[in-house]
Amino acid sequence: MSITQAFLGWPVLRQLKEGDFLGRGPAVATRHTKSLTTRTNTADRVAKSVCPYCAVGCGQNIYVKDEKIVQIEGNPDSPISRGRLCPKGSASEQLVNSTTRQTTxxxxxxxxxxxxxxxxxxxxxxxxxxxxxxxxxxxxxxxxxxxxxxxxxxxxxxxxxxxxxxxxxxxxxxxxxxxxxxxxxxxxx
Incomplete structure (x- = not known):
């Protein structure tokens, strides 16, 4: 890559060139970021559940790959939480995947x-x-x-x-x- 190409690839210049003046669009994404895929895209299936932490009952989408939970997110179809989870609910994947989980x-x-x-x-x-x-x-x-x-x-x-x-x-x-x-x-x- 030449110095000119590197210079023109700077995020600020990309923002100006593409009209993304606030830096919230594709102008600020790097090639590496564009190549990444989320764990939810690679999941084999999605199971619907309810967060186990409190009595609110927030809906969860549990993403499973090779019969292992890879991600838990809020279920946007839930009338209770509308896709939102508190920090404990977001971290509930650790309940089953933690290496310190007691299994006996x-x-x-x-x-x-x-x-x-x-x-x-x-x-x-x-x-x-x-x-x-x-x-x-x-x-x-x-x-x-x-x-x-x-x-x-x-x-x-x-x-x-x-x-x-x-x-x-x-x-x-x-x-x-x-x-x-x-x-x-x-x-x-």
């Missing part, structure tokens, strides 16, 4: 200093046993005046903001069915 069940026994790995079945059985024992031990049929209570004050639930609406709905139904009355979600606190 870990358990630390009382007074132990180390975590041990459990199978999902073993952990589920342990949790179920503890819930049933606590419910049995703390169940209240009625109060002092004989009024029906049918509840347990020994079990409570605090849901997390990374659960979606459907998961929180099922958790609410489960804990209500168990007789718990102390049911809350982090997104409302």
């Amino acid at each position: 069940v870990l358990y630390r026994a009382p007074h132990a200093s180390e975590w041990t790995e459990l199978s999902a079945a073993e952990a589920t059985e342990m949790i179920a046993d503890r819930i049933l024992e606590t419910r049995r031990r703390t169940w209240q049929d009625e109060d002092e005046q004989g009024r029906a209570l049918n509840r347990t004050m020994g079990i409570a639930s605090l849901g997390g903001a990374t659960l979606d609406n459907e998961e929180n709905y099922l958790i609410k139904k489960l804990f209500t069915g168990l007789g718990a009355v102390q049911i809350e979600n982090q997104a409302r606190i």
